[in-house]
Amino acid sequence: MFPLQLLALTAVSTATLAPPQEEQEKKKQEVEKKKQEVEKSRYDVMFRRGDLLEVPRTLFTHFGIYLGGDRVAHFIPDILPVVSSDQFRIKQVVTNTRLILGVLAKCGSIRVDSVEDFAYGSEILVNPMDRMCSRAALQEEDVACRAEKLLGNVEYSLLWYNCEHYVMYCRYGTVMSFQTFQFCKTVRKLLLSRRVAKATALLLLCLLLYLGAASVGLVLLTALLPFIIWMAA
Structure with a gap:
């Protein structure tokens, strides 16, 4: 009888000492919550609400x-967001495939992500545009309120309305x-140059001789197009 009582007491004491699974989960959640709070406070020390953050990517x-x-x-x-209504999937980090297809379809979203997800492993620059823009920055709270007000799905344009415009x-x-301006400036240099004007005139002249038909329209095109490029260069 005594061994059975001893065994029962041992089992009871073991059950008492072992924390229930719910308590373990609760403690785990508390630890995770504390980690998140530490992370948040760390970024709040590094950045201020309304700061403009810039991260360099491969092409932009x-x-x-x-x-x-x-x-x-x-x-x-x-x-x-165009092809699915699953908010859990939409809130996940945007992959390169989603991004490229979004550019092609001209659809995007103004969304909120963590600093880590936003940076995607790149170095973060703070308010670099303050030195480049001729306009003074608005009040920090006004900046943040504007950013929050525009959250949601928005038509995206690589040249005319992208993350920098926002x-x-x-x-x-x-x-x-500034990225769009620089891109357009580079394209202009490549296409609207005197060298291109000469090459265009030569190609059109060769086309005119090849066709052997000196129509008024073709003659005007041969003369006018190189002239326009020459004057725009």
């Missing part, structure tokens, strides 16, 4: 507005993109 630079509490509002092309409006009250 991405921009966002820091909202505080490890949250960044940014405009990114994304095809998923942050420039939020922080400086102007819709412009």
